[in-house]
Amino acid sequence: MSDNISREVAEAHWSKTKNLMLITLAIWAFFSFFIHFFVVPMNNIVILGFPLGFYMAAQGSLIVFVVLIFWFAARQNAIDEEFGVAED
Template sequence: MALVPEEAPAVKPPPPVEIDPAVARAYWAKTSTLMWTTLAIWFVASFVVHLFAPSLNAIHILGFPLGFYMAAQGSLIVFVVTLFWFARRQNQIDEEFGVAEE
């Protein structure tokens, strides 16, 4: 009875995928646009909405001022929805260019 476990066979990484430079530029353009769009959504939800909190407090949702609601829950909801949207859209871009994970 050996105390040392048997070594697992070495797993070779898959060979790198060769992509035409024009296709790579198109892929990066779409990925970059998605990234900047996501950052813009994050910026608006993080900073811009909260800059207008005093004026948003005139609107009430379920008895709470909208500025408070956006600070407490609204921004978090936007972040989670944005996260899932980003992942789904990036997967679509990856599949479109044939570089999706299996």
């Protein structure tokens, strides 16, 4: 982080960054662990000929992870711009 920002601004920036990180980790944990715990009941739901549990295990979680990466990067960039510490 730049040396030209005050301590209060740096703490506010870290607070928002930490909250974003915790939200991202919660979403990641949900789609990494909790969805897969309920694969058997979700297999009763069929989408495009595939059981939902199978789809979430094979493709759905991976799609969510890729979207999550881009969402996190965009939100973090917005936070950095808000506090004047964005990269060029």
